[in-house]
Amino acid sequence: MPKVRCHFISVIMKTFKTIWYIIAMFVFQFLDALKDIRMQSLPSQSVLLGLIAIFAIIMIFFVFNLLRWWKTKIYIEGDTLIVERNQLSQSKTTVKLSSISTVNLQQNIFEKIFDVYTLQLDINSSVTANKTDFSLIFEDQTAFAFRDYILSYLDNGITFNEIPSESASSHSYGMEKNSEQIISFPFKEVLRHCVLSFSFLGGVYAIAIAAAAVCAYFTSGEKTHPVFFPAVLSLFLAVIPFIYKSLTAFLLYHNFILEKNGDKVIVSYGLFTRKQFTLPLDKTNALIIRQPFQARLFNLCYGEILNVGMGGDSSQNQSPIFCLLVKPDVLQSIIHQIAPQFVLEEKEEKSPKTAMIPILIKWGFWGILFLAGFSFFYKWWIGLILFLGFLLCGILSYTTKGLKLYEDKLSVTTGVFDKRTITASYSKIQNTSAKYGPISRLLKLAHGNVSILSSASNQNNSIGYFPEQVFDTIFNQTVSHDSMNKK
Template identity: 25%
Template sequence: MEKNKKIRNHISIVAEQIGGGFAALAAVAFGILIQNADELMEVDFSFAEAGRGLMIVGGILLLFIAAAVKQMWTWSKTWIYIDGQTIVIERNTVNQKVNTIGIKNISNINTEQNLFEMIMGTCKIKIDTSSLSTADQTDVKIVLKKADAEAFRRTVAVLLKEAKGEAAEEGLSVVDDHGRETFDVTASTADILRHGFCSITVLSLVVVVVGVGGLIEVLSRLTEEGEVLKTAISSIVGILAAFSFILSAIWDIVKDFIRYFDFGVKRRKDELYIRYGVLKKVEYTIPVDKIQALKIRQTLIARAMGMCMAELINVGMGDDKSEKNSFFILYGKKKDVEEKLEKLLPEFAGVVDAKVTRQPALALAVRAIPLVIYEAVLILTAMGVVAFLEEYRMIVVAVAVFAGIFVPVLVLMDYLTAGIAVDERVLRTADGFFGKTLVAVRYDKIQYVELKQNLPARLCGIQKGSFSLLAAVSMREHDIPYFRMNLEEKIKEKILGR
């Protein structure tokens, strides 16, 4: 792509934005219609009523047309171009706005194609910078024809290398001399099925079971009513909500079976290229020096099977609401994940099987105080509720017993899982209850550390804390479990680079 050449987003972005708004409006209208279905069935649709309905429909159409005109106006007045070492987005509408992005600050360049964009032959470019203020959103989104998008991405990649003082290249290529795609790590169908199975959480399974049980109960009650059709119509909102609840939980279970087809990762010099997706194609190009940390994750199922997976913590990964996870290496045996990590990201080699130091036993003593208070309040509350109830006493007692046992189990599981290791190159922390998450971060990527110590912890000579990274909010703050105070100085020295 030529520098200083002004381009617009592809015109299809207008249809995509309008279509999304129209779908939302249609969903709201449908919900209102269903909710008032029983009343509408009794309405006598006279000429006046029909005219009022046409006026409402006409008003909605006018709003839709106005929105379309506004989007077209904004599209026609928005230009994108590369000026030296910056990307400029210039909007010359009523309120003129110029957004300038320094190429040297780019943390990663992503491309994405949803079904609509595949049909239109377009591609969305998503560029993120190493900025805390915009870590939860994409800094630049550009929609271009597929070939133009690739040319734009290559140009930015070359300029990014020049900004680092490196030799300009054509960017990261995954095609060999014979035109075939080559990756360092790929995933077979069996790998993706294994990943999907290991990604299942116990909570999702519980939600599905409870949701199905509730739906069956509602439907069984409907069949007992005299006017089944009318009762069903009046209850359809609740039924649809239950279906939505169940389908959401089912999707949470099966999504990883289908989302990561065509998965591939390649390392070339100081960049990583990650690609996956069929219904929604996603590609990441990530400079290695912009990676903030590595996360090794295990669900309960994966932990029982000795499996783990790796995620990257980086500005621009995990900031999309539809892509909360920053996948890097899919679930596999620890040995296999470690071998892939050595090939793709040797900067973090050895963290998969490395041990962390478990919290001191005194951490249980410190937590025993609030736990005793919790149990006392729970017992007194349950006794008070039971004293005023004539029915459901057994249910209240059962809930109280469950809560009284479950919370101490969580405290114990956290103690057995959590730990810390202050290595020469990285700081590693682990936490979790039934699953486990290990975060490995290089000391120079830590923004700041906060250490906390209440009176019982001070008396026991232990403390805990947290550290912050340059990432989206969901991945920014990470806990440091309880550790002995003699480690504090070592952590400070490593962060200060002494």
Template identity: 25%
Template sequence: MSKGTRLHPAAIFFNFIKVLRESIFALVLGFITFKGDSFFYFILVASILLLMLLVYSALSWYRYTYRIEDEELRIEYGIFIRKKRFISKNRIQSIDLTAGIIHRIFKLTKVQIETAGTGTGAEASLKAVKTAEGERLRTELKAAKIPTVNSIEEAPKTDHPSAKITFKCLFIAGSTSGGIGVIFALLAFVFSEVEQFIPERFYDNTIEWVVGLSILFLIGLIIIFLILGWVLGIAGTVIKYGNFTITKNYDELFITRGLLEKKQLTIPLKRVQAVGIQESIIRQPLGYVTVFAEVAGGSMDKGEDFSTVLFPIMKKDEVVDFLEKFLPTHAAGAKDITPLPKRARKFYLLRSVLPMLIIAGGIVYFLPQFSWVPIVLVAGSLYLGFLRHNAGGYQLDGDRLMIRYRVLNKITMIMYHKRIQAFEKSQHMVHRSQKLASMQISIIGKFGVGKHYKLRELEEKDVDYLSDWYSYRS
């Protein structure tokens, strides 16, 4: 492939939309600010600027070419100043394909290429190529890392394990996602921003009308909002994780997901720093968990969360088989976990209940008619503290460490000694008198940012033992 290839002409539209999105605030401000005769001139200037942006997008597309030559991806771009970027195949860590709604209409895909040095943005991003071309690029750029025919014949197992989420699991994931809380928080934020524009008389009349309603009507209204939030949570989960499929191909994992925007993520196994199992408060009684991985590097262009979901939801007793199939090194054995000492429980209860006592005092002072609320808050916080203490513990098996803790959801992290970047022991005066200590373990996470896991109030001798294990002290 010696001749440079241009992106699909749809890239002009994507470039234009990107620049327009960055300028949307100024355009909206202009529509609000300018009135009368000045509004006509604003429209004229805005139209000229939009035309210039469209021309700029077209020229950027025309001057952007790529080709594969001498084991490198070579990209040339720039309208007035020509820039060249050479990316060696050996430096490429992952190649992700993403197809939004417009991409899928025209059978296009976006190719994002990441290397070990990738930061906030991808090393290279081909915004619009034909889907077949994107697949061909990924195959050709990763060809050097696929085992040869001889090595495949010698391997004891050559199949590529795969798992796909069922609609039943997808529905359960949406129903128990807790997205309703996010929706209500978003609505509360929007209301707080819009409230200043609401006339005071209208606001007061609305409050009086709501207060005058019957209790049954208010309960019915709340139930309707809860059902609406529940439905929206299911819809959001189905859209995000629809057709979720994970496939292992030699030393990489391929994840495909999304109904409206189809994403194909590539995860090199050597970049997996830790594997996590999350049990939310809602899903734990039902026996369902989420399996995720902490992957080093990556870029914000992926649009992913700070942890990469390996499977959105599965039964807890299926996790070991899942890990044996896709990440056998992280499949934790049946060895018992070392729990937190019983004398540590008071620390967990105190930390959990103290903030609620302050909130409860404020409610009793300012809203005495709701004096029953503090009782519920304090009881709930005490129960949460009890759960946090019961969940805590660790398991050490050779070079593999598993720690378990709870903030709101119960998290189990499985990692190897060579992936741990730092180990910290901390103690205060009360800890020393009780022969307790806390530890913090750090690994590399997304975007090169550190991920920290803290386990509080362990036996002091256990923390010292783990510290010696990390430091290779006998």
């Protein structure tokens, strides 16, 4: 495969990402210069020096990125991806194609103007599980050619001296060749997902700020204007995050499409920035089913797919979503079509009633501290409300937690207001731990944790209080499946 460079536009994009904060620092220099020009006079000496300094910094970074771009070549040799850089110090990064876990394409508005794509590659490594390993900007034909070449190798293990001719043909997001559309989401369902998926605790916090602002405004004995602007500012700060998140989520998940092509899942979405995740199912570690608190009221849930070494969707700090909010039976039907090994055939088991004792002791301890603090330093009734709130959290935590052990996998459910269920094969579990406190040991209960290879947000998964023999079963299943894999 011939050696290629990234598209030249990558030089401009990297330069801007490096210096944008410098430009922001000197924005007043620009304003002063414009003011002087408008008054038909030359800018002051300090303004000119500031503009010259900014221009010099921009040129330094631009030349550096230009030389780096010119000296960097990307190519595939046999079954290896190679990124070669020959500057003052030479470097050569090699990656086996078989170690690539995901091949993703992304195109924002700026990239659309120049008809280029960002090719994102993740490898199955825990070291880089929290970030994208390679982010390469190519013109459209080169980006699709690299993607098709890598996916072809992952499918068949076959390498070519040159890219197949059909790879150089025009491509577009949407239905890929030989792919089957599983589900797509129209406008109203995307909007529903955006409205029902915001953070419940964030909503409580916003309501508290808004209530405090309104109370401060109406109870102030001073003139209206000293309190009015702080109150409006507090309301603005409380409401704007929800408006922003709902708007950006709608733009992010616009025209959401899930497809399956052989043993790969293809997820496409986005309005201004169009993303396409191509996820080989043989490198899938787990599936996650999430139910935000508001969605639980309507019995809706959505799913995330967790592949080995994925950096995930950094804009949302989560793994790629493969399905927006739907009914649980619809989600299980979708899972059955794309990854039947993760279907939850049976209802999960809840913690025994005796588990309420250690759970309420833990939550009640923090509630008592707040009750004592507010009673001593401020108003007792606020502490009482917080104490009752902690007890409510303990009850919700007990009712939410669940566990189900299958022959080849387990599902773990956690949460307080929001509900999260992760399903993983025993062979994908890296380690399991069980903890016994004095009270739980007396009740013959234990709580613990299972960890899998993933990004930090999904690596450790807590298990609620269950009988001790349940953890013995998990230990035995994990060891037996691990030994089978080694054979």
